[in-house]
Amino acid sequence: MKKLISSILILLSVSLFVVGAGYAQEGEPDWPTYSVQPGDTLYSISQRFGMTLDELVQANGVADPNSISVGFSLALPGVEWVSGALTNTTMPLGETLRSITRRYQTEANLIARLSGFVSPTQLAAGYPIMVPDGGIQYWELGRMAVDSGTSLLEMAVLSDNNPWAIKSINRLSGTWDSIPGDILFLPGTNDPGPGAFPSPISQLSFDGNSLVQGKTAVFRVALNGMPIDLSGNLLGQELHFFEDDTGEYIALQGIHVMMTPGQYPLSISGESTNGAKFNFNQMVLLTTGGYNFEEISVDEYLLDPELSASETAFINEIVSKVTPEKYWQGKFVPPSPYAGLYNSYFGTRRSFNGSAFTYYHGGLDYQGGTGVQIYAPAAGRVVFAGPLTIRGNATLIDHGLGVFSGYWHQSEIHVNVGDRVEQGQVIGLVGNTGRSSGAHLHWEILVGKIQVEPLDWLEFEYP
Numbered sequence: 001m002k003k004l005i006s007s008i009l010i011l012l013s014v015s016l017f018v019v020g021a022g023y024a025q026e027g028e029p030d031w032p033t034y035s036v037q038p039g040d041t042l043y044s045i046s047q048r049f050g051m052t053l054d055e056l057v058q059a060n061g062v063a064d065p066n067s068i069s070v071g072f073s074l075a076l077p078g079v080e081w082v083s084g085a086l087t088n089t090t091m092p093l094g095e096t097l098r099s100i101t102r103r104y105q106t107e108a109n110l111i112a113r114l115s116g117f118v119s120p121t122q123l124a125a126g127y128p129i130m131v132p133d134g135g136i137q138y139w140e141l142g143r144m145a146v147d148s149g150t151s152l153l154e155m156a157v158l159s160d161n162n163p164w165a166i167k168s169i170n171r172l173s174g175t176w177d178s179i180p181g182d183i184l185f186l187p188g189t190n191d192p193g194p195g196a197f198p199s200p201i202s203q204l205s206f207d208g209n210s211l212v213q214g215k216t217a218v219f220r221v222a223l224n225g226m227p228i229d230l231s232g233n234l235l236g237q238e239l240h241f242f243e244d245d246t247g248e249y250i251a252l253q254g255i256h257v258m259m260t261p262g263q264y265p266l267s268i269s270g271e272s273t274n275g276a277k278f279n280f281n282q283m284v285l286l287t288t289g290g291y292n293f294e295e296i297s298v299d300e301y302l303l304d305p306e307l308s309a310s311e312t313a314f315i316n317e318i319v320s321k322v323t324p325e326k327y328w329q330g331k332f333v334p335p336s337p338y339a340g341l342y343n344s345y346f347g348t349r350r351s352f353n354g355s356a357f358t359y360y361h362g363g364l365d366y367q368g369g370t371g372v373q374i375y376a377p378a379a380g381r382v383v384f385a386g387p388l389t390i391r392g393n394a395t396l397i398d399h400g401l402g403v404f405s406g407y408w409h410q411s412e413i414h415v416n417v418g419d420r421v422e423q424g425q426v427i428g429l430v431g432n433t434g435r436s437s438g439a440h441l442h443w444e445i446l447v448g449k450i451q452v453e454p455l456d457w458l459e460f461e462y463p
């Protein structure tokens, strides 16, 4: 993603660097303002609001288009259909177009025009939207979803509110103008949720607020008291929820690196201990990871699709068994003394022997030749250790909660199935066995059966 953004910046030759302060020229009309966001260029902003780059530059007295930074407040000359300060955000989980218009005290067609969508069905969670800056923070003012069979008047009484105050703050045309499932602000309540969530859920979020090819998605669910049996499904993969130390429920799921960007359904369902069932569904946005391409030559027999499929199925079977215990603590450490030195990155689209780029690199290749030590990057339990045709001498470590790590092409394996390993422990030696064109360590991480960017596990601490 970062690579993609920077390449766009370079393409347009209008990158935004130095911090400065925007100003409106005296005597000018009161134009709306837009706060520059990461990834923006003056050109892209001018296009978005239907003006020329020159007009935008002139109106803001920008001497050097390269001197605008993130957070710079730009006046938008000639834009008369909206006023005030505007900002970008993404559609959160559990919001609807109606709830968003209330939250930002604006109109649906204005958000649509600012954000460039024509139908609310485009508004998947994670979809980039432009909204008036500020808005009502739902943690400042409680919200509640309208149950079928409960009138607004009844909700007002239950929450000790004046129905006309509720009507006003929710921009309703009358107390009759609320529909089941609608999410209303209720002054005086300090319940942070539930947004569009069913009442047992107080918060549902996922890190980054959108799904990215090859990344580890982390879903967090907070409950209103009562414990619950949660399950979920995303992109055809079952989500496994585990309760953490804080009482939050967490599910980790890898997003396949070749998954076509677009909208995909997320569903979460559950049953509370008193037997109440609920089901939550929302479309979520999946965006590109911006991966590169490479061409590789190998022995032809190693490209046999049947061979490849049966070995993948074998690995898949092993990583399907989810251990409900978390073995790892904190960040992972590099599995190689050649930390930071890579032959090939995760996610790279690959052509073997001149084929189409239908293959991809499912791991991270470390430099360092035959005999270099391989370390366990985190605590876990060995679930496979032995020779495979494509992967060569291979080891798989279960780190718990559906997280596994794999080490391929080894010259020697120093662990056995069932062994508990500690972070930093030597588990084998680098080699050139299997489908490999030169000795190296191929390291991969699988989350919910899907290979993910291993560098993220070195950089971030996963719950």
Ligand SMILES: [Zn+2]
Residues within 6 Å of the ligand: 344, 361, 363, 364, 365, 441, 442, 443
């Ligand atoms: Zn590799």
